Amino acid sequence: MTDTIEWADRLKELPPYLFVDIDKAKRKAIAEGRDVINLGIGDPDLPPFPHIIDAMKAALNDPANHHYALDAGLADLRQAIADWFKTRFQVSLDRDTEIYPLIGSKEGLAHFPLGIVNPGDKVWITDPSYPAYQASVLFAGGKVTRIPLKESQNFLPDLSKLPSSKGVKAMFVNYPNNPTATCATKEFYKQLVDFARANNIIIISDMAYSEIYYDGMKPVSVLEVEGAHDIAIEFHSLSKTYNMTGWRIGWACGNAKLIAALAKVKTNYDSGIFQAIQVAGIAALKTPFEEIDDLRRIYEERRDCLINGLRSVGWKIPPPSAAFYVWAKIPKCFQDSMQAAKAFLDQTDIVTTPGVGFGPAGEGYIRMALTVSKDRIAEAVARISKIL
Numbered sequence: 001m002t003d004t005i006e007w008a009d010r011l012k013e014l015p016p017y018l019f020v021d022i023d024k025a026k027r028k029a030i031a032e033g034r035d036v037i038n039l040g041i042g043d044p045d046l047p048p049f050p051h052i053i054d055a056m057k058a059a060l061n062d063p064a065n066h067h068y069a070l071d072a073g074l075a076d077l078r079q080a081i082a083d084w085f086k087t088r089f090q091v092s093l094d095r096d097t098e099i100y101p102l103i104g105s106k107e108g109l110a111h112f113p114l115g116i117v118n119p120g121d122k123v124w125i126t127d128p129s130y131p132a133y134q135a136s137v138l139f140a141g142g143k144v145t146r147i148p149l150k151e152s153q154n155f156l157p158d159l160s161k162l163p164s165s166k167g168v169k170a171m172f173v174n175y176p177n178n179p180t181a182t183c184a185t186k187e188f189y190k191q192l193v194d195f196a197r198a199n200n201i202i203i204i205s206d207m208a209y210s211e212i213y214y215d216g217m218k219p220v221s222v223l224e225v226e227g228a229h230d231i232a233i234e235f236h237s238l239s240k241t242y243n244m245t246g247w248r249i250g251w252a253c254g255n256a257k258l259i260a261a262l263a264k265v266k267t268n269y270d271s272g273i274f275q276a277i278q279v280a281g282i283a284a285l286k287t288p289f290e291e292i293d294d295l296r297r298i299y300e301e302r303r304d305c306l307i308n309g310l311r312s313v314g315w316k317i318p319p320p321s322a323a324f325y326v327w328a329k330i331p332k333c334f335q336d337s338m339q340a341a342k343a344f345l346d347q348t349d350i351v352t353t354p355g356v357g358f359g360p361a362g363e364g365y366i367r368m369a370l371t372v373s374k375d376r377i378a379e380a381v382a383r384i385s386k387i388l
């Protein structure tokens with residue numbers, strides 16, 4: 001880059017990228033041919049169901065699918081989303097005004113604040129959290145306030161200890177939660193909706209992990225709560241449920257005025273989802289829910305292998321109730337999460353994510369993703385047992 005080029009202030013405002021050193025060490029380890037076990041990134045290792053691939057192949061052969069897609073997507077896709085939502089949460093959504101397909105839910109989450117946040121407006125984000133929330137608020141000119149999530153509160157925000165809601169436009173919540181792997185209860189959402197309505201705060205719910213849960217405990221949607229439709233928008237994704245992270249398809253649903261704001265932003269940024277992917281998405285959404293049981297069983301086995309294995313070597317971690325992560329307090333022999341992650345990589349060739357990368361409240365934890373086979377997890381346990 002030449003000296004005359006200046007980045008915009010909004011880019012300079014972003015927090016520094018904390019994983020530079022770890023990324024470098026990881027690439028070096030792989031280049032050296034070490035047998036690296038990557039528990040760092042939350043990207044499913046399993047393929048999409050064959051019927052989804054087949055639907056995509058057929059869709060590719062239809063010339064009608066190769067044009068610009070309409071912004072709001074195929075009516076059949078929005079109907080499939082409405083049907084899915086009704087079956088899963090017993091909530092009816094209007095396919096034309098309360099549902100909007102996205103090029104992956106991250107895309108929608110990142111663009112949504114542009115439609116509702118004015119410069120100087122405050123937005124609450126939970127800490128730790130998915131980094132895209134903070135960036136989206138800063139890009140919209142908003143101010144971020146971090147709401148700490150504590151283990152003693154089961155990583156739910158303590159509604160009795162929130163800061164002043166003056167000037168607060170919206171708040172992000174994410175359950176099942178990345179990185180803490182916990183769920184919200186319906187009772188929590190009832191209180192949150194009451195609070196948000198009383199204080200005129202928009203709820204932005206990220207439910208990317210709605211179908212990745214354990215022990216049969218189905219996560220609830222905030223939209224199940226009476227009154228939520230007045231103030232909430234919820235983001236869903238096909239990425240984790242159907243192993244389609246690379247395809248880029250998800251949706252937003254909820255309050256029609258909020259959906260219209262997102263739609264207006266998006267019509268100025270993109271031209272919809274490749275229509276063949278929409279057709280394949282319809283096939284994915286029509287997958288009988290029981291078939292996702294197999295996926296959950298696989299993650300549950302991996303979870304138990306990791307949690308029980310680490311417990312047997314003295315590292316006690318509460319089992320996650322949802323999402324495919326284990327959020328673990330670092331053993332006392334490490335100073336902080338960055339040092340712990342580096343030590344794991346240097347001494348065991350295992351990649352983990354330091355908790356501080358999800359916000360200051362993530363310090364003292366590391367995140368391990370259950371997106372490698374059970375054999376590899378067993379191998380990881382064996383290696384970790386040697387250094388603890």
Ligand SMILES: *Cc1c(COP(=O)(O)O)cnc(C)c1O
Pocket residue numbers: 042103104105106107130174178206208236237238239245248249250
């Ligand atoms: C994976 C993930 C997403 C984004 O998924 P998309 O692939 O963009 O649909 C959103 N939120 C959280 C917390 C995630 O972990």
